[in-house]
Amino acid sequence: xxxxxxxxxxxxxxxxxxxxxxxxxxxxxxxxxxxxxxxxxxxxxxxxxxxxxxxxxxxxxxxxxxxxxxxxxxxxxxxxxxxxxxxxxxxxxxxxxxxxxxxxxxxxxxxxxxxxxxxxxxxxxxxxxxxxxxxxxxxxxxxxxxxxxxxxxxxxxxxxxxxxxxxxxxxxxxxxxxxxxxxxxxxxxxxxxxxxxxxxxxxxxxxxxxxxxxxxxxxxxxxxxxxxxxxxxxxxxxxxxxxxxxxxxxxxxxxxxxxxxxxxxxxxxxxxxxxxxxxxxxxxxxxxxxxxxxxxxxxxxxxxxxxxxxxxxxxxxxxxxxxxxxxxxxxxxxxxxxxxxxxxxxxxxxxxxxxxxxxxxxxxxxxxxxxxxxxxxxxxxxxxxxxxxxxxxxxxxxxxxxxxxxxxxxxxxxxxxxxxxxxxxxxxxxxxxxxxxxxxxxxxxxxxxxxxxxxxxxxxxxxxxxxxxxxxxxxxxxxxxxxxxxxxxxxxxxxxxxxxxxxxxxxxxxxxxxxxxxxxxxxxxxxxxxxxxxxxxxxxxxxxxxxxxxxxxxxxxxxxxxxxxxxxxxxxxxxxxxxxxxxxxxxxxxxxxxxxxxxxxxxxxxxxxxxxxxxxxxxxxxxxxxxxxxxxxxxxxxxxxxxxxxxxxxxxxxxxxxxxxxxxxxxxxxxxxxxxxxxxxxxxxxxxxxxxxxxxxxxxxxxxxxxxxxxxxxxxxxxxxxxxxxxxxxxxxxxxxxxxxxxxxxxxxxxxxxxxxxxxxxxxxxxxxxxxxxxxxxxxxxxxxxxxxxxxxxxxxxxxxxxxx
RNA sequence: GCGGCGGUGUCCAAACUGGUAAAGGAGGGGCACUCAAAAUGCCCUGCCCAUCGGGCUUGUGGGUUCGAGUCCCACCCGCCGCACCA
Numbered sequence: 059x060x061x062x063x064x065x066x067x068x069x070x071x072x073x074x075x076x077x078x079x080x081x082x083x084x085x086x087x088x089x090x091x092x093x094x095x096x097x098x099x100x101x102x103x104x105x106x107x108x109x110x111x112x113x114x115x116x117x118x119x120x121x122x123x124x125x126x127x128x129x130x131x132x133x134x135x136x137x138x139x140x141x142x143x144x145x146x147x148x149x150x151x152x153x154x155x156x157x158x159x160x161x162x163x164x165x166x167x168x169x170x171x172x173x174x175x176x177x178x179x180x181x182x183x184x185x186x187x188x189x190x191x192x193x194x195x196x197x198x199x200x201x202x203x204x205x206x207x208x209x210x211x212x213x214x215x216x217x218x219x220x221x222x223x224x225x226x227x228x229x230x231x232x233x234x235x236x237x238x239x240x241x242x243x244x245x246x247x248x249x250x251x252x253x254x255x256x257x258x259x260x261x262x263x264x265x266x267x268x269x270x271x272x273x274x275x276x277x278x279x280x281x282x283x284x285x286x287x288x289x290x291x292x293x294x295x296x297x298x299x300x301x302x303x304x305x306x307x308x309x310x311x312x313x314x315x316x317x318x319x320x321x322x323x324x325x326x327x328x329x330x331x332x333x334x335x336x337x338x339x340x341x342x343x344x345x346x347x348x349x350x351x352x353x354x355x356x357x358x359x360x361x362x363x364x365x366x367x368x369x370x371x372x373x374x375x376x377x378x379x380x381x382x383x384x385x386x387x388x389x390x391x392x393x394x395x396x397x398x399x400x401x402x403x404x405x406x407x408x409x410x411x412x413x414x415x416x417x418x419x420x421x422x423x424x425x426x427x428x429x430x431x432x433x434x435x436x437x438x439x440x441x442x443x444x445x446x447x448x449x450x451x452x453x454x455x456x457x458x459x460x461x462x463x464x465x466x467x468x469x470x471x472x473x474x475x476x477x478x479x480x481x482x483x484x485x486x487x488x489x490x491x492x493x494x495x496x497x498x499x500x501x502x503x504x505x506x507x508x509x510x511x512x513x514x515x516x517x518x519x520x521x522x523x524x525x526x527x528x529x530x531x532x533x534x535x536x537x538x539x540x541x542x543x544x545x546x547x548x549x550x551x552x553x554x555x556x557x558x559x560x561x562x563x564x565x566x567x568x569x570x571x572x573x574x575x576x577x578x579x580x581x582x583x584x585x586x587x588x589x590x591x592x593x594x595x596x597x598x599x600x601x602x603x604x605x606x607x608x609x610x611x612x613x614x615x616x617x618x619x620x621x622x623x624x625x626x627x628x629x630x631x632x633x634x635x636x637x638x639x640x641x642x643x644x645x646x647x648x649x650x651x652x653x654x655x656x657x658x659x660x661x662x663x664x665x666x667x668x669x670x671x672x673x674x675x676x677x678x679x680x681x682x683x684x685x686x687x688x689x690x691x692x693x694x695x696x697x698x699x700x701x702x703x704x705x706x707x708x709x710x711x712x713x714x715x716x717x718x719x720x721x722x723x724x725x726x727x728x729x730x731x732x733x734x735x736x737x738x739x740x741x742x743x744x745x746x747x748x749x750x751x752x753x754x755x756x757x758x759x760x761x762x763x764x765x766x767x768x769x770x771x772x773x774x775x776x777x778x779x780x781x782x783x784x785x786x787x788x789x790x791x792x793x794x795x796x797x798x799x800x801x802x803x804x805x806x807x808x809x810x811x812x813x814x815x816x817x818x819x820x821x822x823x824x825x826x827x828x829x830x831x832x833x834x835x836x837x838x839x840x841x842x843x844x845x846x847x848x849x850x851x852x853x854x855x856x857x858x859x860x861x862x863x
Numbered sequence: 864g865c866g867g868c869g870g871u872g873u874c875c876a877a878a879c880u881g882g883u884a885a886a887g888g889a890g891g892g893g894c895a896c897u898c899a900a901a902a903u904g905c906c907c908u909g910c911c912c913a914u915c916g917g918g919c920u921u922g923u924g925g926g927u928u929c930g931a932g933u934c935c936c937a938c939c940c941g942c943c944g945c946a947c948c949a
Contacts, residue, residue, distance in 0.1 A: 275867060275944065282866090282945055289949085307949060320949095355864085355947045389948045396949085403947050470948060588943085661888075662875065668942095670875060678888050681903095688903095720879085730877065733887040740887090743904080806883045811930045813883065851929050857882055861929050 064687035066651025070771040074177055082786065083179040087562065089133040090577030096132040097578045098124040099560070099617075101586030101594070102141040102553050105165035105187075109172050111626045111633060111659070111671070112587065114643040117178045118656040118768070119623055119665045119728065120585045124179055125767035126722055127582075129790040135578050137560040138173060138180040140166050142189035144549045145223060145239060148482035151514045158482040158514070162189060172644060176652045177770050184563035188484070188552035193559065195505035196569035197552055198487040200605070202498050205488070209255045209604055210476075212496070216324075216387075217475055219247040224516030225479045226251055228548060229472045230283075230593045235349035243348055252477035252486060252545065256600045260284050260469045262614075263599055272620040273666075279591045285470025290454045292463040294319055294368040294395060296379070299330065303368060306390035306468045309397065310457070311449040313372045314438035315418035316395040318408070319379045320361065324387035331379060332364040344383040352383055359384055359407040370395075371462040372453070373439065382407060390468055402428050419446050474597065476548045481514050481521040483546030491533035491540040500534050506542070520544040553594055554601040557581055557616055569610075576612045584617035587625075595620070621726060624668035626659065633671075641671050653769035654680045660728035660768055682736050683772055686761050689742045690776035693758035696751035707741055707749045709797050711760040714738040716793035718764045728768065735764050755780055763791055806857040807832040809841040825852045832858035 077083060089095065100120040103113060124136040140162075147158035147165075154161075166187055173180065186193045204210035218227045222242035226249060231238040256263075264284050267277045289308035296303060303319070321328055323344040328337065340362040344352070351357070361382025370377050384403055385394050398408035399417040405428035408415050418437050421429045435441045441449045457463030477486065487499040487506045499506055509528040514521050522544040523529060533540040555569070561578045562570035595617070602616040625632065628639045646655045658679040662669030701708065717734040721727035742757050749757075759781040766773025766785045777785035799821050805828060807815045815837040819828050829852050832838060842860060849861040 278867070279944060285948065287948075305949080309949080353947070357947080359947085384947045384949095386948070394949045401949070403949075406947095468948080591944085658888095664876095667869095667876095672875070672889070674889050675875070682888085684903095725879095730887080733877075736887055804883080808882090808930075811928095816883070849929060851882090853882055857930090859882085859929055 062691055064684040064772075066653055066683075066771065069775045070175070070177060070651055070653070073771045073774045074174060077177075077179070078174070078182075081183070083134075083136060084181045084183055085133055085135050087571070087574045087577075090135075090561065090574045092133055092577075094132045095135065095578055096124075096127040096583070097135045097557075097561075097581045098127065098583045099135075099137070099557055099581045099585070101584070101590060102139055102188075102556050103169060104141045104144060104146075105162060105169045106146050107165060108168045109643055111641055111643055112623075113169075114176065114646075114655060115626055115659050115665065116585055116587070116623055117173065117176060118659050119621070119726065120583070121178045121656075121770070122660065122722065122728055122767040123583055123585075123726070125770065125786070126790065128179075128786065129767075129788065130723070131789070135560065136179055136181060137184040137563070138170075138178075138182065139185055139556060139560065140169065140187040140189075141549060141553050141556075142166065142187035143194075143483045143546075143552055145480065145482070148480055148514055151482070157510065159189065162187070162482075172647070175647055176643075176656065179770065184560050186556075186559065186563060188549070188556065189482075191505045191507055192566075193556075194484040194552070196559065197484045197547065197555070198499075198504050198506060199501065199569060200555060200601075201547065201551070202487060202501075203608055203610075204254060204604065205498055207604070207608065209258070210252060211255065212250055212252055214248065214250040215253075216246050217249050217251055218244045219249075220244050223480070224518060226475055226477065228475045228550070230474075230596070235353065251475050253473040253475055254600070256474045256597075257469060257471055259600050259603050260286065260471050262603055263471075263596065266599070266603075266615055270615050270618055270620070272617075273588075273622055276588065276591045276595070276620060276622065280596060283471060283592050283596065286467060287469075288465075288467050290457065290463050291391075291466040292371060292395065292457060294371065294393075296331075296366060296368045297376075298366055299327075301327065303327075303393050304391050305393050305395050306466060307395055309400065309450075310453045310463070311435065311446040312397040312400045312418050313370070313395070313453055314435070314441070315397040315399045315416045316370050316377060317398060317414040317416050318377050318396045318404075319368045320382045320385045320394050320396050320407070321364075321379065322385040322387040322392040323381055323383050325381070325392045328364070328381050331366045337362050337364065337381065340381060344381075347383070359403070359410050361407065361411070363411070371457065371460070378413065380407075380411070388472070389470065399427050400430055402430065404428075474548075474600070476551055477545035478548055479516060479518070479520045479544075480546055481508075481511065483549060484508075484552060485522070486543040486545055486547055488543045489531055489533060489540040490543065491535060491538060493538055494533055494535045497533055497535050497540065503534070508546075520546065522546070550593060550597050554597045555605070557598070558605075558611065572609075572611060579611065580613050580616055580618045583619050583621060585621045585623060588622040591622075621666065623665050624663070626662075626669050626671055628671040630670060646676070650676060650680050651771070653772045654683055657683065657732055657765075657768045661732045663729055665726060665728055682739065683765075683769060685743060686735070686739045686758075686765060687772060687776060689739055689754075689758045690762055690779050692746070693755045694779045696754055698755060699750070699752040701750055701752035701756065704797055705745075705749055705753055707745045707753045707757045709800065710738055710741040711757045712793040712797040714764060715760060715791045716798055719790070719793065722767065732765075732768055735761055738764070760791060763788065803855050805832065805855065807835055807838050808857060808859040809838060809862055811859060814838050814841055819855070821855070823854075825854060828852055828854060829858055832860075 098120055100116045124134050128134045142162050147162045150161050151158045201210060218232045220227055220237040220242055222240045232244050237244055264286055287308050290310040291304050291306055294303045323341050361380045364379040366379045367376040368379060396404035398404040398415040400419055418435055420433045420436050422433050432446050435444050435446055435449050454465050485506045485508055488496050491497050509525045511521055511525050529542050531540050531542055558570050558575055561575040598616050603614055605611050606614055633640045658676045661679055714734045718731040721731040738761050762773050762776035763785055774785050801821055802818045803821055804816050805819045807817055815835045817831050817835050819831050829850055845862040847860050848863050851859040
């Protein structure tokens with residue numbers, strides 16, 4: 059018997075060195091053109107400090123899938139990089155004066171070191187950081203493509219401004235009126251900014267959700283965010299001012315019930331309609347409210363009558379105008395027709411202000427107002443009696459004929475505001491020329507490199523504006539004086555195409571070769587946290603569609619399958635520095651080895667669910683890996699004999715192969731996969747004395763082979779020991795179907811649904827034989843004697859149920 | 864308020880299309896090895912009554928079914944998303 063101990067500290071570096079020296083996980087552009095490719099990708103990490111437990115989890119999940127697919131015959135692209143631009147590094151620079159590049163690259167070095175320690179099977183030749191000029195040169199190139207196509211454009215608009223980060227934000231980065239990053243209440247500012255026309259892609263982003271395998275809740279979030287609603291644009295005319303006010307409504311069928319009209323406080327015409335002190339005061343108080351206060355749906359409806367009227371286009375009635383803060387300038391036209399009888403918000407307002415409430419849809423069962431369900435129209439002239447759904451169509455058609463309205467679709471999605479007044483980001487590659495306005499920097503002058511500066515502190519404009527030498531340049535058109543754009547890009551631009559760069563990361567002629575990218579893409583399995591459900595995942599889909607339109611790629615969706623992993627908690631709580639309950643992957647790996655850490659995280663529960671970290675639990679997993687190791691050592695010392703007839707242990711091994719293949723291959727159930735290997739190893743130790751040497755060798759080799767996707771170092775070492783080969787070069791084992799079924803099966807016998815006995819039945823016995831064997835059971839006979847058997851249910855190989863009365 | 868997901872031993876959890884509830888791990892207990900301890904190995908471990916044995920058990924209450932953790936209805940609790948979007 060061997061005295062060797064399981065020593066991950068010596069095994070793990072050994073195999074990591076083999077993989078690094080031999081470039082085991084590297085794939086080539088030729089591989090991309092082969093039929094059987096797979097692209098397994100985890101979300102791009104933001105390098106800050108050192109990796110946390112969530113990183114360990116996401117790469118452990120992804121790596122197990124990558125290994126499994128390789129061994130089932132696929133060429134697998136599994137790359138790594140860093141989302142290296144961004145505010146945290148810049149804020150660090152403001153505090154310490156250290157260049158963001160230095161702190162970022164120090165973090166990258168630490169991330170890289172740990173990823174290698176974890177033994178993740180990465181093709182390191184493709185590694186990049188998004189802050190490297192050789193990467194962002196292409197980010198700029200893509201921006202210019204977008205500019206050429208009119209997808210990138212500048213406009214003056216009310217935008218979200220974070221006073222703490224001193225920059226504008228995209229709508230997606232404002233959560234409940236607060237900055238997504240720092241939690242500061244955002245302000246509204248009128249500024250000229252750069253946008254991507256993502257709204258042009260709204261319908262495609264919505265419709266193509268049908269064609270991708272993503273978790274339902276992520277699709278729902280994207281649908282909600284896009285917020286498509288169908289209705290009509292209807293024009294209300296104000297006689298007094300001679301102005302037309304179009305509104306968007308989803309309920310043109312209720313037009314006859316529109317008894318008043320409301321403008322948002324931000325609407326530019328409010329003061330033209332009425333500039334009384336009362337109105338001015340209301341605007342002041344409404345506009346000074348935080349968006350959170352204003353957004354509270356339970357808030358009392360407030361507003362002021364404007365003393366003007368508009369004409370309801372369907373019945374010619376004059377209806378009063380109000381300004382009220384429950385109407386939002388950002389949605390629709392900033393004005394609404396109010397139908398209090400059939401809209402809860404309008405109803406509340408009408409009650410407060412004593413406006414007429416006119417029902418135009420008849421409640422089917424005499425429900426109270428406001429009634430928002432379906433029914434036939436009333437008080438609606440020639441549409442009376444028409445079911446409201448039909449009336450929707452008829453009224454819209456009629457309005458269109460009269461030139462008073464038209465069918466219309468509205469979206470909640472806004473264009474993506476991509477410019478940031480910060481330093482540590484990708485420079486926007488344009489200049490502002492006095493003669494020619496905005497001019498793209500020519501391709502041969504890319505990248506526009508980020509200059510080094512002294513003072514990173516934000517001052518309401520980009521810190522780059524202070525870099526005079528850099529800012530002042532010449533116009534590529536006329537050679538005259540021009541100033542460089544000083545805003546940088548939102549870091550989400552960097553991460554909206556990185557998966558394409560990985561396909562051909564060393565290409566210096568183009569961001570990628572189309573044939574190569576088309577070979578790998580779309581990503582077969584994308585893995586990451588649900589926190590990116592809207593931001594990154596929507597932007598990346600948008601980029602992909604825009605690039606497909608430019609014929610730069612030949613597919614419409616970047617991520618065919620998405621897996622969102624749950625969070626690892628400790629003591630049921632989120633790990634956080636303030637709670638002092640953080641488990642650092644570095645410490646765990648140093649103490650137990652990477653294999654134990656990885657297996658444990660994959661074992662605490664299905665990776666899609668959360669899992670609770672327990673210090674005792676990881677000891678248990680470490681014990682299991684030691685047992686597997688000992689099984690391999692002992693098996694390797696046994697004679698290598700042919701197995702005459704397969705016994706229980708061999709059957710168990712085939713059972714485990716079958717179980718892991720289905721659990722890992724079909725549903726990412728890493729926890730039950732590992733449990734199956736634990737069972738196999740337990741069985742191995744139990745049968746150590748009784749099983750034939752050949753069986754023990756086979757079972758130990760199988761355990762090593764099956765644990766490899768989760769514990770690659772131990773899997774490699776143990777497999778080499780017992781089977782004398784490199785496990786990653788071995789095909790994934792196949793279970794022998796004949797060994798999955800035993801000669802006899804245990805069948806449950808129930809009487810009236812209650813379990814009374816279990817009997818052994820030959821496999822494949824007829825229903826009659828199975829029933830007879832059940833009937834022969836002494837225990838069962840006693841129950842059957844109590845009455846008459848009315849009915850017998852036989853499930854072959856499973857159970858017999860006698861219904862006795 | 865609307866939508867989604869979930870609630871199973873002391874804890875983390877398993878159970879494919881309805882068919883042996885609790886696999887596996889942790890924790891607890893016992894035994895072996897040891898002068899002893901650690902490590903390791905083996906066994907027991909849902910609850911109740913008990914002698915064989917029997918009864919009960921998947922948040923609560925009902926229903927469908929020969930049979931329900933699984934399907935249906937109502938309710939309670941938890942998490943996530945949306946929410947004055949016209």
